[in-house]
Amino acid sequence: MSHTAASSPPHAGSAVPGPVLSRNWPAAIWTLMLGTFAVRAAGFTYPFLPYHLSELGFGTAAVGRLLAVFGVGWLTGSLLVGWCADRLGRRTTLVTAMLAGAVTLPMLARAHTPEAVVVTAFLAGAVYDASRPVFSATIADIFPEDAVRAAANAWRNFAVNVGAAAAGTAGGLLAGPLGITALIWINAAVCGVFGVLAWLLLPPDRRAPQGGSAPARYYRSALGDVRLWLLLAASLAALTCVACLFSTLPMLMTSRGLSAADYGLTQTANAAAVLLLSPLLNRRLTVLASRPRPMTGLLAVSSILLGTSMGAAGLASTTWQYSLAAALTVPGEILAFIAAGDILNRISPPHARGLYAGAWGTTLAGAIILAPSLAAWSLSLGGTAAVAAATLTVGVLGALLCWPLARSTNRLPSQFPTPNAGSTPICATDTSTHPAPYAPARPTRWRSRW
Numbered sequence: 001m002s003h004t005a006a007s008s009p010p011h012a013g014s015a016v017p018g019p020v021l022s023r024n025w026p027a028a029i030w031t032l033m034l035g036t037f038a039v040r041a042a043g044f045t046y047p048f049l050p051y052h053l054s055e056l057g058f059g060t061a062a063v064g065r066l067l068a069v070f071g072v073g074w075l076t077g078s079l080l081v082g083w084c085a086d087r088l089g090r091r092t093t094l095v096t097a098m099l100a101g102a103v104t105l106p107m108l109a110r111a112h113t114p115e116a117v118v119v120t121a122f123l124a125g126a127v128y129d130a131s132r133p134v135f136s137a138t139i140a141d142i143f144p145e146d147a148v149r150a151a152a153n154a155w156r157n158f159a160v161n162v163g164a165a166a167a168g169t170a171g172g173l174l175a176g177p178l179g180i181t182a183l184i185w186i187n188a189a190v191c192g193v194f195g196v197l198a199w200l201l202l203p204p205d206r207r208a209p210q211g212g213s214a215p216a217r218y219y220r221s222a223l224g225d226v227r228l229w230l231l232l233a234a235s236l237a238a239l240t241c242v243a244c245l246f247s248t249l250p251m252l253m254t255s256r257g258l259s260a261a262d263y264g265l266t267q268t269a270n271a272a273a274v275l276l277l278s279p280l281l282n283r284r285l286t287v288l289a290s291r292p293r294p295m296t297g298l299l300a301v302s303s304i305l306l307g308t309s310m311g312a313a314g315l316a317s318t319t320w321q322y323s324l325a326a327a328l329t330v331p332g333e334i335l336a337f338i339a340a341g342d343i344l345n346r347i348s349p350p351h352a353r354g355l356y357a358g359a360w361g362t363t364l365a366g367a368i369i370l371a372p373s374l375a376a377w378s379l380s381l382g383g384t385a386a387v388a389a390a391t392l393t394v395g396v397l398g399a400l401l402c403w404p405l406a407r408s409t410n411r412l413p414s415q416f417p418t419p420n421a422g423s424t425p426i427c428a429t430d431t432s433t434h435p436a437p438y439a440p441a442r443p444t445r446w447r448s449r450w
Helices: 018-022 027-041 045-055 060-087 090-110 114-128 131-142 146-178 180-201 214-223 226-243 248-255 260-289 296-313 319-347 350-411
Strands: none
Touching (some): 027 090, 027 131, 027 146, 027 180, 045 060, 045 090, 045 114, 045 146, 045 180, 045 248, 045 260, 060 090, 060 114, 060 248, 060 350, 090 114, 090 131, 090 180, 131 146, 131 350, 146 180, 146 260, 226 319, 226 350, 248 260, 248 296, 260 319, 296 319, 296 350, 319 350
């Protein structure tokens, strides 16, 4: 797997390789897939944090600021985990992050003073989404074909979406009898179990070579990759609308006097839409990923859909209306994650996949910061109607940013040189031992993307 991001995708007319359809994937992928689903299904901490903070006596403005602190931790953790995945290895990074989550989440559950909540919210945010950059980098390591990567990313996003919706549904049912503090402890326990299983089931890491100047040069070059910066900006806008589902929506429902159980019903509606639409959209999007051009147009469409659907939540007043808005976000959410993942895979150099995945992860973290802050500001400025207008505006902005992104991904050359043949890979994970079944199922024609 020595081809760079500028190396070529399959020809548009090529058949989708076998692994896309058969999903005959290695054990590492299935371990990460099931583990990601488990920690998301038990990921009660973030969606129910507004209710937990309200129980502690924090007002709406304070809740928005504390959710933003959680997001700052998420952003910091995404960058740190992505860097560690390249330098220390995928397994070591994931295990460390999951065990850290098993420690920090109970600290958040036990915190009561404003100072303690700020510190523990930051730490909890840093490990909450730690598996994402590791999983993204591992998919790029194992599968050389863009279409196969898109299929794996699509099902990873399916696991995340179903897990998140399950957390909202189960959390809404359990918050009353168990309490939200107990739900956070459950989240911590599942993180710990995933960490142990990852250590036992994932292949050992290959340590990165030390002392070379090439890694520093490649990391510095990432800062000058225009394609990456444009992708981050467009993704940030689209994902801010996604984050509204888990931060703005409960804030809006709380302002209407609706309970955590009512919020759980919105997540049930979201889960039903995920189960219905994901298999249909995933197959079609996987085929589109085999084409020469990246999915910048679909990313723009997703941003419009997300801005419209979550903007509608600002005009809702009853549980069924909020549930409808939550269900309508699903098509845009599926498109956003798969399209952004496709673009990211095409521009990421093999030696810095963890870094690029971690950098993209900061957009979700940034969205976690912006969504509650935007909601709190809009509510104070003009009520729920202002929230609707602000969310729609953010979605439109994301779509507009996709135009320069499309131009840059089609015209800019790769900004990373290809490692010399026979040289030692900079990536911390050795991908040279993956068996032949994960190569393309049959010969394909290749052309330059840039």
